[in-house]
Structure formats: structure tokens, C-alpha cells
Amino acid sequence: MVALVFLALILWAPVEAFNKPIGLILLAVLMVLGTEALRRQAAGEFPDARLAWVF
Secondary structure, X not given: OHHHHHHHHHXXXXXXXXXXXXXXXXXXXXXXXXXXXXXHHHHHHXXXXXXXXXX
């Protein structure tokens, strides 16, 4: 899902950073780190939760 949002942002390019390679890389890294941080936080708060539709 995050990848689809990022792809949409690349295609739309709402800010100049999406048109520059270094900006694109930086935003991609920040998006991956933020998504992983949110995943770890949710896993810590809900340790027994599972995605039944995925597994």
C-alpha cells in the first residue's frame, strides 16, 4: 500500500523533491523508515494481533 502511495506521489510530483534523484531517494528512505517505525510501534502495542487475510 505504501509503495502505491509513493508511486502516485512520484507520478504526481507535488513538490520539487520528486523531480530530483537525490530528493526522490531521500523521500523513499524516509518513507521506508517511517513505515517500519509505525509497524514496530503497532507490533509492540498489539503483540497478539495478526493479519488473518494475509496469513
